[in-house]
Amino acid sequence: MIQSKRYSLTNKTLELYVKKSPPIGRGFILFLAFVSVALPILGMVFRFMDGGSFHFGFIIGLGAFSLIGFYFVRLFLWNTYGKEVITIGETTVSYYVDYHYFKGNQQEITYEELVFDIEPIGFEEEKLGRLIIAANDKDFIHSSVNMDLRELEEIVEELTVLSSQFTVA
Structure with a gap:
């Protein structure tokens, strides 16, 4: 289990936490x-x-x-409490937004192979980005939580290892 202030990765579930506003x-x-x-x-x-x-x-x-x-x-x-929850299964990835007292619409995509990418946002000095999980050109999950690029690189590395466990050799 990997845990920090902005995300947690437990088994097959990734939670990205929103930075609280003032x-x-x-x-x-x-x-x-x-x-x-x-x-x-x-x-x-x-x-x-x-x-x-x-x-x-x-x-x-x-x-x-x-x-x-x-x-x-x-x-x-x-x-205040927002987070995104991404669960990776053997052939599907599900995603929803959790507002603490209720949840947003759940999105589920089927995949054969997942690609994890980082979309840089803002100014270059800020070093912020968002996570993108793509199953193909049409089906992808685009995170809305802005995170530090170093944390995103760690997440992509861990998700790549996790998804490789599902691929059949």
Whole structure:
């Protein structure tokens, strides 16, 4: 088992952890989520206090603002607890995003041979990149966790050894 602050590789499962954003940024995102839901509710309360009646637009407004609030909650969870989980099987690779309280859509690709690559991002001095796992030209998994290039090179090396155990000689 290999473990560091940004990833863990246990048996056939790789977890890539998101670097937590600063608390003030996460707090602002959570504040925006609260405001997105509170504004339409306050609007309805003030309308009823002024003697207004119920209007169908209240439901549409509350629904739209709740979706915006849900987006901000998801963004907060990603920046606080987010991780990507990649499981390598004998013929398939599965991938999903874990937001701590719920999971993103699972993607699964079938492969005969896997290719692991690193996509450099940002400025050259930052030495950051993302992991790419390709089964062929069409089927690939593109990580969204930005990591140090040295860590990514370690991951690629370990995944190459792991995937070679599945190939039939």
